[in-house]
Amino acid sequence: MGKNLVGNHIRKLRFNHDEMTQQQLADKVGVTRQTIVALEKGNYSPSLELAFRIAHAFNMPLEEVFFYGDNTKE
Amino acid sequence: MTYQEKKSIVSIISAILIFVSFCAYKYVRYPEEGLESTEAFHYWGSFVLVLTLVSIFAHIVISIVFNIVFRITTGEKEPAFADELDKHIELKANRNGFFVFILGFLLAMGSLVIEQPVQVMFVTLIVSGFISDVTGSVTKLYHYRRGV
Structure with missing residues (x-):
């Protein structure tokens, strides 16, 4: 199975938010830790609703947490 | 390895063990002289029903034991709910499982068309x-x- 085209900065953002653990983020957005692990590995593209919930958890706009395709800007 | 991965592996192993043990148990009880048509339907009907009940019961027991062992060995609690990733994977698993079963069902019907014994049809369905x-x-x- 190829990597998903939707990437994210979740791992970096967690560390920038007082080293939030995967479990803490999972509890905040209402998913299991396994799903956060899959998202960070790029193994899963979240639903739009979950993507918004994660962005809200970091108090950031959606496009600063998720990106589509190659993230060459970074 | 995560809880879900371990659970899938346990599920595969338990399905194989339950099926093989039950088939071995029923095989030695198969009448040597063969079955008349009415007896055959009774035998295979009870085979499917009992296998279904035994499988459900064994899966429940294995699942409880697995959760206890998981808690003791990892010190973590198993996930209390299924989120969107779990549901997505469950749907894919069901789709593939149903596809295989429909294929088997068609093969079983095909065995009747080419005038195979009724046992072949039941064995194909069960397998x-x-x-x-x-x-x-x-x-x-x-x-x-x-x-x-």
Whole structure:
């Protein structure tokens, strides 16, 4: 199975938010830790609703947490 | 390895063990002189029904034991709910499992068309049920490891 085209900065953002653990983020957005692990590995593209919930958890706009395709800007 | 991956592996192993043990148990009770048509339907009907009940019961017991062992060995609690990733993977597992079972069902009907004994039809149906169960668990394991 190829990597998903939707990437994210979740791992970096967690560390920038007082080293939030995967479990803490999972509890905040209402998913299991396994799903956060899959998202960070790029193994899963979240639903739009979950993507918004994660962005809200970091108090950031959606496009600063998720990106589509190659993230060459970074 | 995560809880879901371990659970999928346990599910595959338990499905194989239950099926093989039950078939071995029923095989020695198969009448040597063969079955008349009415007896054959009774034998295979009870085979399917008892196998279904035994499988459900054994899966429940194995699941409880697995959760206890998981808690003791890892010190973590198992996930209390299924989120969107779990549901997505469950759907894919069900789709693949049903596909395999339908294929087996068509093969079983095909065996009647080419005038095979009724036993061949029942064995094909039962084996396809077993393979579809294993296919579902393997699909889950694959997607939990490699992503969706």
